[in-house]
Amino acid sequence: MRKSTGFYLLIVFHLAVLIFLYLHSSHSQIAGQAAHQHRVGLVKELGLTDLCLFTEARYTRHPAMADLHAPFQDHPGAFEHFPSGSLVTPPIR
Numbered sequence: 001m002r003k004s005t006g007f008y009l010l011i012v013f014h015l016a017v018l019i020f021l022y023l024h025s026s027h028s029q030i031a032g033q034a035a036h037q038h039r040v041g042l043v044k045e046l047g048l049t050d051l052c053l054f055t056e057a058r059y060t061r062h063p064a065m066a067d068l069h070a071p072f073q074d075h076p077g078a079f080e081h082f083p084s085g086s087l088v089t090p091p092i093r
Contacts, residue, residue: 042048
């Protein structure tokens with residue numbers, strides 16, 4: 001076999017791989033859009049709120065919906081129990 005024939009076979013193989021990758025990405029994109037629409041419908045049906053930022057304390061889970069006195073459950077001079085409380089600022093009112 002000549003070197004040029006091997007080169008052409010290599011080009012054809014790489015073109016076939018590129019076509020396969022393009023078809024795979026377009027199929028995955030269509031499937032991803034369908035899954036996204038399913039999740040949007042689920043959120044609307046269940047009435048879910050925004051993203052939960054932290055799982056530790058109720059006043060750090062959703063800062064916009066936080067109880068104003070929740071960080072001071074023990075007393076106003078109490079130390080922060082959870083490290084996420086020092087990362088989230090209070091909601092602006």
